[in-house]
Each structure stands twice: as structure tokens, then as C-alpha cells.
Amino acid sequence: MTATTQSAKAGGARRAAKPKRSNAAKRENRTGWAFMAPFGILFALVFILPIIWAIYSSFFRQVSEGGGAYGGGELVNKFVGFENFQYVLTSSNFWGGIGRVLIYTLIQVPIMIIAALALAMVIDSFVVKHITGFRLGYFLPYAIPGVVASIIWVYLYNGQISPIVKGLAALGINVDFFADNIVLASMANITTWTFTGYNMLIFLAALQAIPHELYEAARIDGANGFQIAMKIKLPNVRSAALLAMLLSIVGTIQLFNEPQIMQTADPGISKSYTPMMMAMNTSQGTLTPGGDGPASAIAIVMALIAGVLAMAYALVERNVNAE
């Protein structure tokens, strides 16, 4: 209630220059905020407050006090300045995790986006008639929860039970999907499997929004199918591709489900294999230094890295586009 009256007052002040409309403006201001309020309150609780809290708590660390050498003292929050950030920025575990995630992103995201784009182009082309089945089949993995997808694939990577591993072995190819140099690619395959169809549908929607007159005009000018795909379709899905790339980069930075599930089959995957796993295990105190402060510092540094990456990508994209 107080929020509405306050904003109504503020709205009145803003529109003081138009005294005739001020009553209507006040009303509009009040109504607007009334409709905005439920989402606004939840948004503040779920997004704004946690961000503020993470920044605040990143300057504190829990230490036990009074217990002396025997421990058992009471846990108190102690202001430690930038110590948590110093810990994160100098932690080889953290940078190891960031390195893995970056390699993962650099390889997985382009493969997935290019595959999605290619499938969308083929489905959108005039070559195939009955596309509904394909579209649905490609999109189906998106409905499988990441946990379940990871469990299924972990079994399909398992040499004892997997028809894939056994089949390859029969052909003379022996692969260990859990080998240290392959395991990241095995995870990337799970993500690709889950999200390619989703991205394909985004591209397909963008492709189908292209007005058909453009194709006709191109045909009159003598363009062939390949030229139409390159010169008309590709430029028209640019903005969709930019958004899909950005969301995928942001998504892969938080890589968590796949490694966490694969850990159950591969003890070689450490508690800080990815920054997100490290953040969770730090907050739960299974890594030292544990607790909210160091975990918040990890989350903040990760958010900054994700932001820088997304911005860098968007800038590069824009420059390439402008040329």
C-alpha cells in the first residue's frame, strides 16, 4: 500500500507541468504499479535481494571464535575485506574450472548452434515435405530433464552396458568416454543432445518469419537455392543467432548438472571441476574455506566473467555485422 501511494505522489510531481491531466496520470501511475507489484515483489526477492546479499556477504567470512585450540567456539561473521576475492582470484582450482568451462563453451556452443542452424535450414528448405515428425523428434530431448538425460548418457558411456561402446569395440574402436581427455567432450555431447533441438526451433521460427517475396525476388534475379540460403536466410536469422549464442554462453558458464551426475560414475571429477560445482561445495562447507562469503565471491567473479564474455561476443558480432 505505501508503495502505491508513494509512487502516485511521485507520478503527480512528474506531471505537474500538465495540471489538467494530473489526476488521470496519477491514476495511471497507481494502476501501472498495482499490476507491476506482484512480479516486482517476487523479482526483488529472487533476483535483486540475492545479488545485494551476495555482494554484502562476499566481504565476510565465518570464523569460530573463543574456542581456541580445541575448537567448538561459536561461529561468527568476520569482515575480511577483499580476502574472499583474493582467495578466488588466486585459487588454481577456480581457474582450472574456468578453463574447463571456457574450453567447453568454445567447442560446444558453436557446434550446437551450427548444427541447429543447419537442421533448421534443411527443414525450412523446400526439399523435405513432412517436417513435423523431424521437428518433434529433434525437440524431444529438451523435455527430458538434465538429470535424467545425464543419467541415460552416463549409462550409454559405460563400457559394460552400452551398445554404443560395445558396437564401436566390435568395429575395433575402443573408447573410454570417461578418460580424462575425453570426459569434457562427453559432457558437451549431453548438452548438445538436450539443447540443439531447442535452438533449432528458434532458428526455424526466425526462418519462417522471412517474407516469401524475398525468395521470389531472388529467384527472378537468378539466385539458386544455396545462394538464397547464404544471402537471404542467414542474414535474416542473425539476431536470433546472436540471442541463442548469448544465452548458450551464459548457460554453459553455469555448467553443473552434467559433471555432477557424471561424478557418480567417474570419481576423477573433482568437487571443483566446474566453477558452479566449486561454488556449491564451498557454500556447503565441503571445500575450504567454506561458507557463504567465499561462495558468494566465486558467484560474483563468475557473473563478471560471464558478463564480459557475453559483452565481448555481442561487440564482435556487431562489428562483423557492420562490415
Added chain:
Amino acid sequence: MIAMSSQARARRKAEKLQAKAANDLPRSMRPSPVVKVITIVVLVAALIYFLFPIYWAIIASTKTPSQMTGSNGLWFAVGIDQLPDAIATNYSKLLGWTRGQFWRWVLNSLIYSGVSAAVGTIVAVMAGYATAKFNFRGKNAAIGIIMGCMLMPAALLTIPQYSIFHAVHLTNTMLAVIIPCSVSPFGFFLGRVYAQSSVPNELLEAARIDGAGEARIFFTIVLRILAPAMVTIFLFLFVATWNNFLLPLMMLSSDTLKPVTLGLYGMVSLATFNDRGALMMGALLGVLPVIVLFLGLQRYWQAGLAAGAVKG
């Protein structure tokens, strides 16, 4: 009479032919048979890649641990006539491994996803409508902040969310999962785009002149127009909540509150666990509600994705 109807039929046939000719590609554009074959091979290969794991999971869900390693991985280990028994065996083993909690977990997932999606949809649409149709102070700042958060790595917020919920003693309750899952910047964005393009201002004015209050206008007129967008937002939120793993993993500790994904994860992470067939059965039964919803309402996905793709 007969002559007329045959005439009409002939006309219709001619129209059809004409339409077909218009759709037909000029000779230079028609794909060559080679291109056509390659295309179909690629599409089918992709389809096998996407569907094989699901097929394998179905086959595996009927097997005992020894059949899992010993039998052909591509087909059932027993004859078709014995399948019902094999399924019944694995089903009862599934209930045994989950200490009878399995359906409780599925129900929990339905509650989490259903409630967060319903609440999330209505608040997102209200906010989208507010920013599309009203001028209020701070509107542009609010839009900017919410849109900015679309690119925020949301999982990073789970840890501070946990701390906040812990401080107010809400962890290990259903609300700890429902509240964070019911906020969707994407839903807001979609609701806003849709309200902008499909709710006419004249309609709102007319209703106001007739003396209808703003709440009544929204709930009786606007919501009806926004229904397609709402189905889309509901679906996205429902699936996102069903698939969320980190949040329930952090927030929930009691067995009876787990969603089905967390329950299945608990099974695989048991050191003694080896009954993969029973687990596959749980995995399939656990995704069934999402698949049904997903297939039943699939055209709305396309609509939502289209809005995201074109306007984004």
C-alpha cells in the same frame, strides 16, 4: 443440379492445380535427386542421434542388472510375451529402491512445476501488461533491470537465495523451490511483447467508458486475449522448474519433499546401487508428465520461440 456440382468440382480442381503450380519451384530451383537423398540421410541420422538414447532407456527399463550387461543392448532381453512380467518386476524394484516414495516424488514435481508455473505466468503477464499499457514512474528502469536479468546466469543466484531462505527458515519447505521458480524475466518479456501487439487500446478505452474497473478489465478481457502467450509462459516455466536440479538439491533435505529428478539422483549416487533397469523405469515414468504436456501443447512452444527469436 448435377451439372452445377460437377462444374463446381471442376473449378475447385482447377484452383487446386493452380495453387499447386504456384507452390511448385521453377526448374532451376528444384533440388536434384542427389541433394534430396543427402538431405534425407542427414535428417534421419540426426533423428537417430536424438531419439536413440530414449529408445535405449525404454529397452533398458525392462532389464535386470545381469541382463543389462549380458544381453543385446538394442533389444529386450526377454520375449515380448514375458515383457509384462519384466516390467512388473522392475516397477516393484523401483518402488523398493525409493522406499515407496517414487510417486510422492512425481507428485512433488507436479506441485512444484504446476504452482510455480501458474503463479509465475499470472504475475509475469500482469507486469508485462502494466509496462505495455500504462505509464508509471520508474517503468523504464524496471524494464531495463528485468531485461538485464534475462542474461544473468540464474544458477549463480541459487547460493544467495539459499542463504536468504535459510535466514527466514524457509529452506526445506515447498516454498523454497516454488518462489524462486515462479519468477521469469523471459515470461515478463513475452507477456509484454504480446500485450503490446495484441491488446488494442481502443478496447481498453471502451471498457473504461462503460465504467469497468481496471482489475475487471484485466481479468475479464485482457487475460482472454493474452491466453496463447500465457500457455507458452506456463509451459516454459513448468519445464524449467521440472528440470531444475541445483535449486532443490540445495534447498531440500527431507526425502518426502524431493522432486523426482532429485530422487533419481539420490538413487544413482548410492554406492551400492546397480539396478539400472529399475532406475531407467523411474526415469521414464518421471519424465512422462512433461512429455505429455509437451506433445499436447507443442504449437505454443513454436509461438513462444518465434516471439523470442524475432523480437529479441
